[in-house]
Amino acid sequence: MSAWLAERRDLAAQSNALLPVPTLSDEHWRFTSLRGIDFDAFRAVEAPAPGEIAGAILAAGDHAGRVVVRDGGAVVDELSEAAAAQGVAFGSLRRLAEERPELVEPLLGTIVGYDEKFAAENGALWTDGVLLHVPAGVKVAEPFHVAYEIATEGAAQQWRALIVVEEGAEATLVEEHLSGLPGYANGVAEVQVGVAGHLTYVVVQDRCDAALHFAAHRAEIAKDGLLDWAACSTGARTGKTRMETRLTGEGATGRLSGVYVVDDKRHLDLDTTQEHDAPNAVSDLAFKGVLLDEARSVWRGVIRVAEGAQGTDSYQENRNLLLSSKARADSIPGLEIDTNDVRCTHGATAGPVDPMLRFYLMSRGVPAAEAERVIVEGFLEEALERIPDERIRVALTEHVMRRIPS
Amino acid sequence: MADLVIRNLHANIADTDTEILKGIDLEMSRGEIHAIMGPNGSGKSTLSHVLMGHPGYEVTAGEVLFMGEDLLELEADERSRAGLFLSFQYPFAVPGVTVANFIRMAVNAHRKGGPEGEDDPIRIPEFRKQLQEAMELLEIDKSMSSRSLNEGFSGGEKKRFEILQMAMLKPSIAILDETDSGLDIDALRIVSGGINQLVGPDMGALIITHYQRILDHVKPDRIHVLMDGRIVRSGGPELAHELESSGYAGIAEEVSA
Numbered sequence A: 001m002s003a004w005l006a007e008r009r010d011l012a013a014q015s016n017a018l019l020p021v022p023t024l025s026d027e028h029w030r031f032t033s034l035r036g037i038d039f040d041a042f043r044a045v046e047a048p049a050p051g052e053i054a055g056a057i058l059a060a061g062d063h064a065g066r067v068v069v070r071d072g073g074a075v076v077d078e079l080s081e082a083a084a085a086q087g088v089a090f091g092s093l094r095r096l097a098e099e100r101p102e103l104v105e106p107l108l109g110t111i112v113g114y115d116e117k118f119a120a121e122n123g124a125l126w127t128d129g130v131l132l133h134v135p136a137g138v139k140v141a142e143p144f145h146v147a148y149e150i151a152t153e154g155a156a157q158q159w160r161a162l163i164v165v166e167e168g169a170e171a172t173l174v175e176e177h178l179s180g181l182p183g184y185a186n187g188v189a190e191v192q193v194g195v196a197g198h199l200t201y202v203v204v205q206d207r208c209d210a211a212l213h214f215a216a217h218r219a220e221i222a223k224d225g226l227l228d229w230a231a232c233s234t235g236a237r238t239g240k241t242r243m244e245t246r247l248t249g250e251g252a253t254g255r256l257s258g259v260y261v262v263d264d265k266r267h268l269d270l271d272t273t274q275e276h277d278a279p280n281a282v283s284d285l286a287f288k289g290v291l292l293d294e295a296r297s298v299w300r301g302v303i304r305v306a307e308g309a310q311g312t313d314s315y316q317e318n319r320n321l322l323l324s325s326k327a328r329a330d331s332i333p334g335l336e337i338d339t340n341d342v343r344c345t346h347g348a349t350a351g352p353v354d355p356m357l358r359f360y361l362m363s364r365g366v367p368a369a370e371a372e373r374v375i376v377e378g379f380l381e382e383a384l385e386r387i388p389d390e391r392i393r394v395a396l397t398e399h400v401m402r403r404i405p406s
Numbered sequence B: 001m002a003d004l005v006i007r008n009l010h011a012n013i014a015d016t017d018t019e020i021l022k023g024i025d026l027e028m029s030r031g032e033i034h035a036i037m038g039p040n041g042s043g044k045s046t047l048s049h050v051l052m053g054h055p056g057y058e059v060t061a062g063e064v065l066f067m068g069e070d071l072l073e074l075e076a077d078e079r080s081r082a083g084l085f086l087s088f089q090y091p092f093a094v095p096g097v098t099v100a101n102f103i104r105m106a107v108n109a110h111r112k113g114g115p116e117g118e119d120d121p122i123r124i125p126e127f128r129k130q131l132q133e134a135m136e137l138l139e140i141d142k143s144m145s146s147r148s149l150n151e152g153f154s155g156g157e158k159k160r161f162e163i164l165q166m167a168m169l170k171p172s173i174a175i176l177d178e179t180d181s182g183l184d185i186d187a188l189r190i191v192s193g194g195i196n197q198l199v200g201p202d203m204g205a206l207i208i209t210h211y212q213r214i215l216d217h218v219k220p221d222r223i224h225v226l227m228d229g230r231i232v233r234s235g236g237p238e239l240a241h242e243l244e245s246s247g248y249a250g251i252a253e254e255v256s257a
Helices: A003-018 A081-085 A093-099 A117-125 A355-362 A368-384 A390-402 B044-052 B076-082 B099-112 B124-137 B142-146 B155-169 B185-198 B238-256
Strands: A065-070 A073-079 A089-092 A128-134 A144-150 A155-165 A170-179 A183-193 A198-207 A211-221 A226-233 A238-247 A253-262 A267-276 A282-291 A296-305 A313-322 A328-337 A343-351 B004-013 B019-028 B033-037 B057-066 B084-087 B173-177 B204-209 B222-227 B230-235
Touching: A003 A117, A065 A089, A065 A128, A073 A081, A073 A089, A073 A093, A073 A128, A089 A093, A093 A128, A093 A155, A117 A155, A117 A183, A117 A211, A128 A144, A128 A170, A144 A155, A144 A183, A155 A170, A155 A198, A170 A183, A170 A211, A183 A198, A183 A226, A198 A211, A198 A238, A198 A390, A211 A226, A211 A253, A226 A238, A226 A267, A226 A390, A238 A253, A238 A282, A253 A267, A253 A296, A253 A368, A253 A390, A267 A282, A267 A313, A282 A296, A282 A328, A282 A368, A296 A313, A296 A343, A313 A328, A313 A368, A328 A343, A355 A368, A355 B076, A368 A390, A368 B099, B004 B044, B019 B033, B019 B044, B019 B057, B019 B222, B019 B230, B033 B044, B033 B238, B044 B057, B044 B076, B044 B084, B044 B173, B044 B204, B076 B084, B076 B099, B084 B155, B099 B124, B099 B142, B099 B155, B124 B142, B124 B155, B124 B185, B155 B185, B222 B238, B230 B238
Parallel strands: A065 A144, A128 A155, A144 A170, A155 A183, A170 A198, A183 A211, A198 A226, A211 A238, A226 A253, A238 A267, A253 A282, A267 A296, A282 A313, A296 A328, A313 A343, B033 B204, B033 B222, B084 B173, B173 B204
Antiparallel strands: A065 A073, A089 A128, B004 B019, B004 B057, B222 B230
């Protein structure tokens, strides 16, 4: 291992050793209990079985590159010749940290630091993941695809991603999290969108109901850059995802869309930020969730507007449909504004399907069950329709609707 | 027997003792236009909702026969498929569902019939053609069909889209609840024109209205005056003009006298 990487792991390990496992008294963990989870029971699996993934939702079709990280390591690591010829670097982060340190060393650990327990643990222990580096001015039409899969019972998967779209570059990255077996996933994604760069980033979390999923995704968007970020969660027993966006340059735009369907006794916790550090930037967050059975969701979102970020336009909404009287959704929006001349708005709701709306559909001849399904689909469609790629949008719509009982 | 027979219909607001309909009797058939007029709070909208099966009311006495069937035994969707239609006073926005998809779903539900019915979805070109014709009749811009139904629509647009749905579903009896409210003169002319074209041997209309304005465009065969949950007067078209001059107060005096 390179000295710089060993040093960085050491730094993270030191932080990890000092940080306690969060409890309900920690502000960001008020609604998500980790009691009863024996993290030591999971183990790293260094030699994963090769072979293709099963159960991916967006793996079909042509890709500019594909990586499958199974348990602790990449088992598929491909980059199309066309994308390689454009100067794109894409593939296993473990491999590329050695082969292309000039792309990894300057950024790794600088966007998501080691000051939080799970991020620190990941910084010390990550085994593989993905690097996407799109050089300035390069536009790649076909999406890149990465799947993180737990394929060994009890595996701990510490994945890490570094995603860089340089000045004027354009790319789409699709990231899927899967597991058919109980396991523990803890990951970090660091994202940088350069000046007038454009990244479409689609993250799907569909791990099985015995898996634990923790992730910290953090993006920085430079001047006039655009990040179109869609997150879809339908899996894991307990999931806690940080999805943070920092607008560092004037005129940057973050479009943050979320869709989740949570059933059974699953628990999903989403923690978002929209950090405006530059003037005239736009961030627009819309998260929509459907809760079934005894499921529980928590969304906690903060808009932070720094001093000097005049002309900020920021919006956040979280709307939840409760399809069971035992389901629960908590929304905690927050505004921290240190400047004048900003427009920040938010909204949050949780409730059952409006019986009057159902009656309206039924009055047109549509049976009650179908009416309810149509209302749910229409509700989620409002977030899904923000996904620019039609193939992805259609596949995700079908995927989430399969989780709604008919 | 008439297509729609209402006998001694009583209804409360669900789970309360508040009685809104206090014994309604009315008969009408396809090919006829009836109007129910009455002041605010007389129970006009309640009657339309109760007939359609609104969950916010419960029928406490009386019966309703529709095309010979016991209407009150049917769920709202079954009533629709049996040929009853309600144009809502306050239509609901249906987020994420386009006008075209919404109406196609309704048309297909009607083609399928009951829960055990065979799926027989309308072919899309045929549906598009029918929808386009109906939209032309109501002077609705083609581009509107890809918008979410009623979302961000003006009051007048919503009413037009109610009549558009009526035109596509071709009910036997259509209840038009305050369809004229929120319409400007031009929109009223267009919507009334649509209603006139659709009413005929296969369709009757029950127009619920506060004002006689719409009745200048859609000529009723019978007018019923509803006050405090009861029909207190029925008569021919001339009754609208009497109301126009003496107001509901005049009728009230006459009834109590």
